[in-house]
Amino acid sequence: MSMIEIVREEMRKCDAKTLRSVRLNIGQMAAIVPDSLSFCFEVITKGTEMEGARLMMDVIPLKGYCNTCESEFEIKDYVFACPSCGDTNIKTISGQDLAIVEIEVD
Amino acid sequence: MKVSVVRNILEANDRIAQQNRDLFTEHGLLVINLMSSPGAGKTSLLEKTIDALKDDVDIGIIEGDIQSSQDAERIAKKGVPAVQINTGGACHLDGNMIRDTFEEFDFEKMDLLIVENVGNLVCPAEFKVGEDFKAMILSVTEGDDKPSKYPLMFRESKVLLINKIDLLPYIDCSLDRIREDSLKINPELRIFQVSCKTGEGLEEWYEWLRERVKNREVIL
Ligand SMILES: Nc1nc2c(ncn2[C@@H]2O[C@H](COP(=O)(O)OP(=O)(O)O)[C@@H](O)[C@H]2O)c(=O)[nH]1
Numbered sequence: 001m002s003m004i005e006i007v008r009e010e011m012r013k014c015d016a017k018t019l020r021s022v023r024l025n026i027g028q029m030a031a032i033v034p035d036s037l038s039f040c041f042e043v044i045t046k047g048t049e050m051e052g053a054r055l056m057m058d059v060i061p062l063k064g065y066c067n068t069c070e071s072e073f074e075i076k077d078y079v080f081a082c083p084s085c086g087d088t089n090i091k092t093i094s095g096q097d098l099a100i101v102e103i104e105v106d
Numbered sequence: 107m108k109v110s111v112v113r114n115i116l117e118a119n120d121r122i123a124q125q126n127r128d129l130f131t132e133h134g135l136l137v138i139n140l141m142s143s144p145g146a147g148k149t150s151l152l153e154k155t156i157d158a159l160k161d162d163v164d165i166g167i168i169e170g171d172i173q174s175s176q177d178a179e180r181i182a183k184k185g186v187p188a189v190q191i192n193t194g195g196a197c198h199l200d201g202n203m204i205r206d207t208f209e210e211f212d213f214e215k216m217d218l219l220i221v222e223n224v225g226n227l228v229c230p231a232e233f234k235v236g237e238d239f240k241a242m243i244l245s246v247t248e249g250d251d252k253p254s255k256y257p258l259m260f261r262e263s264k265v266l267l268i269n270k271i272d273l274l275p276y277i278d279c280s281l282d283r284i285r286e287d288s289l290k291i292n293p294e295l296r297i298f299q300v301s302c303k304t305g306e307g308l309e310e311w312y313e314w315l316r317e318r319v320k321n322r323e324v325i326l
Pocket residue numbers: 142143144145146147148149150151225269270271272273300301302303304
């Protein structure tokens with residue numbers, strides 16, 4: 001699991017012995033269910049320097065940017081169109097995140 | 107002590123997928139990542155597509171499954187190179203698994219590589235394998251509420267094949283609703299309505315795919 005590898009690498013960088021918590025950004029549209037991620041994490045880290053660490057997950061709302069009228073908006077009900085001008089030429093600026101933001105270590 | 111990290115969990119896979127992608131481009135290979143729930147008709151679509159295209163397109167197939175090599179055997183019967191990947195439990199293919207199959211293929215002799223992903227409407231959408239684009243199948247027996255339940259896959263796919271339309275008379279499933287909801291999620295989505303049983307609608311898919319193969323990026 002790539003998350004474990006990143007945490008391990010970051011712990012090594014700062015010479016940490018134990019992991020207290022990991023803060024994650026999980027996009028509203030990411031293919032990750034927070035509950036099952038917590039469970040996986042618990043199973044995988046058993047008996048390692050990460051055992052017992054808490055996973056804190058912030059769900060990041062789905063937001064879009066309209067390339068036509070340059071407005072920013074929340075994408076509701078997965079309708080990928082600009083609420084101001086109706087154009088579908090938009091890009092997703094958040095809500096597909098799957099990132100580690102911060103770790104707390106000793 | 108708190109340490110700020112800010113790293114994408116999928117960064118390692120994205121990197122390998124990009125390396126795969128570069129290699130495919132070098133060989134002028136069009137690569138499709140084919141996804142659906144189990145039983146929607148991925149292998150059936152591949153069998154049909156191979157029959158229709160193999161006289162003028164050189165095709166190779168990677169079959170992803172949690173266990174068993176039945177699908178690769180079905181494809182091998184069609185006389186095209188097929189490699190089975192068993193993920194041993196993982197619910198999706200990743201860049202590494204695809205890279206591990208490379209020595210089994212002769213990319214110089216191929217135009218098109220289709221990767222049949224593990225049957226799952228969720229996780230495969232997150233993991234690139236080095237494809238030009240993702241294609242997904244939704245069979246009408248799965249119901250017309252699926253686009254709004256699995257938006258990521260519909261958003262990430264370039265093509266949606268609505269399969270098993272021969273069964274429409276027997277079930278309550280609105281093609282209009284599938285089309286409308288998936289186009290809201292992805293206005294650019296190219297939709298084909300097909301039956302791998304009767305062959306209905308497949309001609310249009312073959313033509314579209316032939317065009318893609320013809321126009322694939324070739325770097326010499
Ligand atoms: N009625 C009908 N059955 C189909 C169609 N396409 C596939 N099937 C059947 O659906 C089942 C699963 O198909 P398969 O290609 O193995 O699905 P996969 O798991 O996505 O690879 C098989 O029994 C197929 O014969 C179709 O268009 N109509």
